[in-house]
Amino acid sequence: MTEKKPSLVTRRDFGRLALGASTIIAAPAILTRPVRAQIAPGSRLVVGIWGGAQERITRQFIAEPLMERYGVEIEYVLGGTPERRARAYQERGRPSFDVIYLNIFESRQAVKDGVTQAARDIENSDDLYELAKLGGYGVAFNAVTPVYDATMVDAPMTSWADFWRPDLAGKIAWPTYPGAQGTAALLMAARLNGGDEYNIDPGFKAVAELKPFAAFQGSQAQLYGMFDADQVAASAEFGSFTQKYADTQNPDIMVSKPSEGMPVAMNVACITEGTENQALAEAWVSLHLSEACQRAYAEEIYYGPTIKSLELPPELAAKCVYGEEDVANLIDFDWEHVIAQQGAWSSRFNREIQS
Structure with a gap:
């Protein structure tokens, strides 16, 4: 990486906060796109993520809609970032993970090391702040x-x-x-x-x-x-x-x-290099970038949305990293x-x- 001064625009794994979610949501538009015909019923997507609130939110807003629409299976591997990062590196090129969640600096290094894919155009990714397109797909600012x-x-x-x-x-x-x-x-x-x-x-x-x-x-x-x-x-x-x-x-x-x-700290959804479930992995990430999932993150654990279009009520917005001004005031180091x-x-x- 070329050394440069930090520009304006991470301790241990993010805390685990309890979440009780009961909202019923309609099938997101992403699930109806023709490209998703590539997703074969019975496919199994393996997702490495933190437990607690983040597991529960993603189950409601991502896993359940995908399973209902396509008849696929979602397997969670829960735990801390160091464990899943080490496993992903050991399995480079022949991954058991399809999607892993990493922090801001680990995600960028994983792309450089050929462990995960750089961000590309998928549904909802055009709404991301530029900072959230580095190292994969940023799903939450902190x-x-x-x-x-x-x-x-x-x-x-x-x-x-x-x-x-x-x-x-x-x-x-x-x-x-x-x-x-x-x-x-x-x-x-x-x-x-x-x-x-x-x-x-x-x-x-x-x-x-x-x-x-x-x-x-x-x-x-x-x-x-x-x-x-x-x-x-x-x-x-x-x-x-x-x-x-x-x-x-x-x-x-x-x-x-x-x-x-x-x-800045940022949770990043990363699709592994060599995944055999590319379309399903992209569908997963696309739903994580949906307004419904991003809003749940903000409401339940005050994680800042990484998409520009999401509108939050002023009282909630004040408790998150939210909007162009807040994102511009995030400091991204080398x-x-x-x-x-x-x-x-x-x-x-x-x-x-x-x-």
Whole structure:
């Protein structure tokens, strides 16, 4: 990958949130297109995806319509991204998966490595934001952002620079590294101080200035427990999960949309190279890009839609990455370079920040 500055436009697998879905939907238009005659009854599509809400939503809005219309079988392989990514690489060219879900940087690398297919024109893909066409088909935007307890700060956090405010001194739960949250926070610290992913020194220096931390947080559950116990005032976390937590458990918690933008995270549906179910895999992805499925993601887990045409009510839109302005404020880094530096940066983090 050619090194370049990040342009405006990821920690562990996304959280698992419960979903109860009962909406009955009509057969989507995609299922009536003549090209789908290629789908043979009895075909089995193997889909690797996270469990919880994402499994339930895709069962209702994708798997069930496909099974009813074509008499096909859908097999789910549930679990974390590392496991299915490793399996997909082991099976390169002779995949057992037909569709796998990866994060933003893993999806791009998988295309380069010939494990999955680059995006091409399929039903609903012309409605995708350009950022969501990289590495496959982006199905959900998320972002890492400052989150805070409004009762423990002097003013709302509207900037990444607010972490360095006097009223937050000693009250911050900094995210561990490596991991999406810790990576995003370190990269933003570098950008605030004249650096970037190619010049990370300013980031380490700035984060070190925040010591001592109230705590280090290595999971959403850990952070939310600390918020509930009034042990910390702020951290960097996925906005969608934190907004759901705030709405359902702790209304004192606020999710910022900082002026400098937010590092993007994105769930990507990837069709494997060598799949014997190309048409069925494309039909699966097309339904994931449908307004019905994208709306369910937004309503149930506050994942931002990757299609431009979806209209959300203002109250819901405010809780998601939504619309041209929000998408333009997502920061897309050179993830290949960032991952290549993970070992070195992890050693520095342990030595300079967490020690």
